[in-house]
Amino acid sequence: MSRALGLRRSHLVQLLLFEGCSYGILAALLGVLSGVGVTSLELALFTLLPRLGVGVAANSVPVPVLESGALHLWISWQSLLTSWCLGVLATVLTVLIVAFWISRANIVAAMRDLDDVVVARPALAKLWRMLWSPGSTPDDASVPETPERRLARVLEALLGLLWGAFVRGPLCLLMGLFLFVLVDTSASGWGRLLVDTFLLTGGALLVGWLLSSMRHTSAPLARRLSFSLIGVGWLTLGTLQGNAFIGLFQPVVAFNGTPSGMDLLLSMLLPIGGAVVLGMTNLDLLAVLFSGGLRRVRGFAPISRTGVAYPLASRLRTGITVALLSLIMFLVLLLVTTNLGAIQEAEAATGSGGFQLQATTYGSQIMRYPTLATQLQNLQAGRALRQDFTAVGLIRLMYDFPQVGQVQSLRLNLDGGQLIYPQNKPSQVADDVFLTSTNLPLYARASGFHSDQQVWDALRTHNDFVLLQYDPHIVGLPAASGFTPFTAEIPDSAAPSAHFHQATVIGLMPANAPWRVLLSINTARRIAQPPYIAFLSTYLFRLQPGANEARAAQDLNGFLDASSRGITVQSLDQGSSNQVTGVLTLLLGSDLALGLLFGALAISVITSRAVVERRQQIGMLRALGFTRSLVWRSFLLEACFVIATGLLIGATLALFLAYQIARATYQDFPCHWGSLVDFAERIPGCICLYCLARAPGCTPVSS
Structure with missing residues (x-):
């Protein structure tokens, strides 16, 4: 009717665009306010959790966050304005596209509420001719055009x-x-x-x-x-x-x-x-x-x-x-x-192997602080902090590697042929204390081993065994226990001229284990020359029964003077993190359930529009004898x-x-x-x- 009264297409587009902008401004404003409110409620829920600092070392989480114990909402006007503008822009673009489509509707068909006439797309040959020449009349006369x-x-x-x-x-x-x-x-x-x-x-x-x-x-x-x-x-x-x-x-x-x-x-x-x-x-x-x-x-x-x-x-x-x-x-x-x-x-179990604290040191720190090496040896021997720890394991890199570039990959000799096993850092050497004390569950064991502990004992006592991390991206790697032991060729350096030494794979660690290739000290001595102290070293600490993790972390930080020496001490206990994960899962599930509710509302809107658009079909069904109940059910x-x-x-x-x-x-x-x-x-x-x-x-x- 607007087109029949004399409105141009541009006028109709402007009219619809103005209406859409009004809706978009109000909807974006309500959306921003609702988002701020929901975020405030979520943060208020987080404050009801136990303190995030329980069981975490002092220098692994900022101290102000631990002491406050609460999360606060921080809002900037730039973020609010950006969110509001993006919402309005999305609405305006959508309305603009729909307005252009509506403005091209046939006037007679629109007034009579008829369906749009399906127009067949022209062939490519006709489009090619249209690109170079205008149309012609039936008597082959050219059509003038502006x-x-x-x-x-x-x-x-x-x-x-x-x-x-x-x-x-x-x-x-x-x-x-x-x-x-x-x-x-x-x-x-x-x-x-x-x-x-x-x-x-x-x-x-x-x-x-x-x-x-x-x-x-x-x-x-x-x-x-x-x-x-x-x-x-x-x-x-x-x-x-x-x-x-x-x-x-x-x-x-x-x-x-x-x-x-x-x-x-x-x-x-x-x-x-x-x-x-x-x-x-x-x-x-x-x-x-x-x-x-x-x-x-x-x-x-x-x-x-x-x-x-x-x-x-x-x-x-x-x-x-x-x-x-x-x-x-x-x-x-x-x-x-x-x-x-x-x-x-599961990640906590595979990440800790029964240890609760972890300290990471570098060779440069050992050389810079002469007393640090003695302190670490006293910890390993049980001569220091015995009231806090029962065992201190050590895992080191087997050789140094450049910070930029990839280390040499392993070669796996399986029945199906040779596979390339990529690495992002060198193989790692575990000491006897770690191999004796760990309870890390294995993903798969070789035939002949009936428990994970047998695999760890064999890795410690033999000088030709190795464990690999299971990688689901490598096709052909065993994925279940009982596989036939196979050999792996391990490089002794990161250089292109590295020599490869054979070792037998007797087990696979889970895919989320923190170690790619794990060897014992006896096996590593056969491949590369010790000591490995000049490289990255990770010390793992197992607590005494009944010991407080936060207290032990403070004692360890004070004994090593970790904050001034740049030593990283962190917790491997995921107890409090599991509670946070549960709340996060609940919040995400609630948000997605809310999305499902909006999806149901969208279905209702589409269904109601379908009813309005199909009044003629509903009338025909009623004329054919359909009752109101049948139409509703349909x-x-x-x-x-x-x-x-x-x-x-x-x-x-x-x-x-x-x-x-x-x-x-x-x-x-x-x-x-x-x-x-x-x-x-x-x-x-x-x-x-x-x-x-x-x-x-x-x-x-x-x-």
Whole structure:
């Protein structure tokens, strides 16, 4: 009506943009205030925890934080203004895109509330001709055009050519090859993952285009095959190469450092996007199974087809909704199934091996402070601080290595051939006290060893045994106990001319163990010349029964004068950290559950808009004899179908990733299926299905 009254498209865009800006300003303001309030509540909850300084050495956490025992909210006007501006900008851009799309609507179709006419995209040959020459009349006379019209024609043809080349595959492949030249393909990360994504997508689109060009292949079949290949390819890339989530739980395995934000984003979005693309491409097959099962239930037979018709017709809207629900469900279920507390306890066990405190010294400190070496020897011999510690173990680097550059990798001789075992620092030598006292659980033992203690004793008494850290990224490495012992060739220096010496691998430490390669002193003497005191040394302290860790840490700091000498003393006890992790898990789960609530609200908005847009269809159903209850059930069943699809995708991916994390960390998968079933019963979609199964007792909602 606005267009019919004389408003131009630009006026309509300005009108909608002004309205959207008003909503965006208010929504961003409420969002900033809500964020500050929620953050204040979370910090107030943290203050109820036990003090973070309990059991932690004095110089491992800032003293003011320990003494205060509380966290305070710090807000700057720059951060508030930035958050508010980003919220407004996102809203304005969204409204601007929608305004341009609405302004191009047909006036007659809009006034009569008719569906938009589907306009077929012009062929590439026609777009190519449009790029160079204007249109012509039926009698082959050229059509005069203004410079503005000529520019619009060229831009429209150029954008159409680029889009046509992209959706057919060649341009996507070209972009992948261009990124392949720019990105270092030898490094694993988001750049390599992005290159593989473009190449795989372009190849699948090209295959679909070639198949659709064949005489005996229909276009829908070619499109289904093409997008199915894209979905499977994204799933494969996300699960095999996107290991950023596993890297978060295993910081020692990630030799290239902590995963970046792009690594996390791609490793999360690629598998979800692939599953959504695969599901939306074959949604009709899932709909057949869904409606086929409903036909056998009394009361659902009349709506078994109408409940899935609209999601199949509007796959873009359905795909966006499914992607939103899948992402939220993926994050929620990942936190539910991946017991962060259990993982942290496993990491504490593998990180300490039964020791509670750790002190790190360097060779330069030994040379700078002559009395330090004697003090450390007295600690090891039990002549100092006997009231605090029962055992003091020592682990040192086997040789020095440059600060810049990679050390020599190990060579593993397995039955399947030789494997390269990369290292980020030299092999480490453990003394007899550590090997005798440690209770570090092993990931896998060689055949002939029936307990972990037998492996540690054999490592200490023999001069040709070695332990390796399990690396899930190395294909062919044993992943279970009972494997045949194999040999490893260990370098004696970081130089390219290093000599390699053979040792037998009798066990594998967990993937989150702090040591990559661990040898005894006897084995190290055969490979490299001692002493190793000039390099990095780590002293591990086991407390006396009943000793207070904080008191022992203070005694150790005072005895070594750690603060003035630059010696790092820290705690290996994760007791208080586990409580913090539990609260963090609760907070994250609550935030994600809130996101699930907003996803349910989005479903309700989409469903209500679908009801408004489909009044004619509702009238036709009522004319065919559908009661109000059947119409209500049909729309509710439609929402349940979309919700169930999203939850199924997110839950499957989350369980698979949680299984990978658990297997790579501590072999067991702590998934309590009873809790998951109870959690699933609380999902709104499942509640809707439960109510529908008992529809006669439900009160229909009148339209």
